Amino acid sequence: MMDIIIIGSGPAGVSAALYARRAGADVAVVSRGSGALAKAEKIENYYGLAEPLTGAELEANGIAGAKRLGVNFVEGEVVGLAMNEDFTGLVVQTPKEAFEAKAVVLAAGSTRLAPRIPGLKELEGKGVSYCAICDAFFYRNKTVAVLGGGEYALHEAEILLPHAAKVMLFTNGKEPAVKIPDTIEVHKEKVTAVESENEGGMERVSGLRMEDGTITLINGLFVALGTAGSVDFARKIGAAVDNNRVVADKDMATNVPGLYAAGDCTGGLLQVVKAAYEGAVAGLAAAKYVRNQK
């Protein structure tokens, strides 16, 4: 088992890696590549920059510095986060591999809010779910849909396959970003509403209304849009989320033992300086947590 895995290679993740590494922990950063920082055209409000740098340059410098100090970087899109079987560590899942660590820092940026599809929010817990591993049980021999079209959606669909009678993927107007196996039916049309039925005063999901007005009948809808973000991982593992932000204390610890969060995902200023600070705190706290486990 590794000491610490950091999800995300932006300023929060890399700062966490630096501080944890310097505190003596084995650290790996898992990320799918560039995040919000790389999109910034010019950074000139960060300490120590005599001349402005592009976000991409600053990010590349950060990663190079961390590599020089012995931080491992693994390329891969994280699609799942869970506790291990005996609850002694956390498991970070990519499409190809699962990594186990004593502590994890969530630094995968902020998540876009789910699209405003009528019914999506209202029917949460009544057939709309954000966690296949938690709720697959309820759909034995039923028809379920996954909303999304990338690795994350495929991962959720694959968790549902052994339970459900039928799993469909709704990409909501986009081409799937990954190859979808034949066992999963793909629908590319836009979804305009989540329909429900009311049986004896109890409302539950009954179908998806498509752009052309037709309704595809389903029993449940799992939301897995784009790439999974820090908030998605927090929800799956049971870390407190408030207003689409991961809740962390002054040590950047969440309520899940060994799980820390830093950067844009905790809300507040969406700035490099704040991400770097929180990353440093999270990295140190995670390293201390790991030391105390030994």
Added chain:
Amino acid sequence: MAVTVLDKDNFKHEVLKADKPVLVDFWATWCGPCRMMAPVVEKIAEEHPELKVCKVDIDENPELAQLFNVMSIPTLAAFKDGQLIGTAVGYQPKENVLKLFA
């Protein structure tokens, strides 16, 4: 007070005929967020004697989950005078759970 474990035989008596408001935690062993919810629910049971706090293992009692339209876990359900007055889905801090009774 301790958390009361519910099944299909005692549910009616413990929840629907209770003489005080009841919190029911629908959970399962394989669900990570449920594991995090458990200590919060236990704490509420300790600190709020005005509530009766119960839990249902949905794996052992799927019919109870169905009866109350539970399709995601953890689901926290609040009952008053035998009526379901509110639910919350996913891990919730203590304050959010108590708000169900407000």
